[in-house]
Amino acid sequence: MPDRNPRELDTAAEDLLRQVAAFGRPAPLFVITGGDPFRRADLLELIEYGEETGVHVAASPSGTPTLTPDRPRAVHEAGAVGLALSLDGSTDELHDGFRGVPGVFRWTLDAWDTARALGMKVQINATVAPGTSSLTCRTSCA
Secondary structure, rough: OOOOOOOOOOOHHHHHHHHHHHHOOOOOOOOOOOOHHHOOOOOHHHHHHHHHHHOEEEEEEOOOOOOOOOHHHHHHHHHHOOEEEEEOOOHHHHHHHHHHOOOOHHHHHHHHHHHHHOOEEEEOOOOOOOOOOOOOOOOOOO
């Protein structure tokens, strides 16, 4: 989907973060996803606001050219505690073929490496379907 959904949350996202913060302790994990959150101009502000309200925030970016090493660093500096990444195959051929985007496997692994180097939690989301293979952990599954 090349364009942002016109119905995505705008400043109502801050209201939603306040409501989630009201859940109390332990602080919930609030994952910003949906299309490509890196395309949101206010992503860093939303993460900072979540941290201010006591909500742990993670981002679930799309495997697109926006998934550069600078992006995990920026969300980490804003206060994000983790990234959720989609990895649907154990090789570039399987993953890129399944996603239909050449290079997405490498972008995803680079983001994983960057996030782990920053001390962020990394969640891997995998689609189990014909054409994907079982995934194995790269250095550590912790």
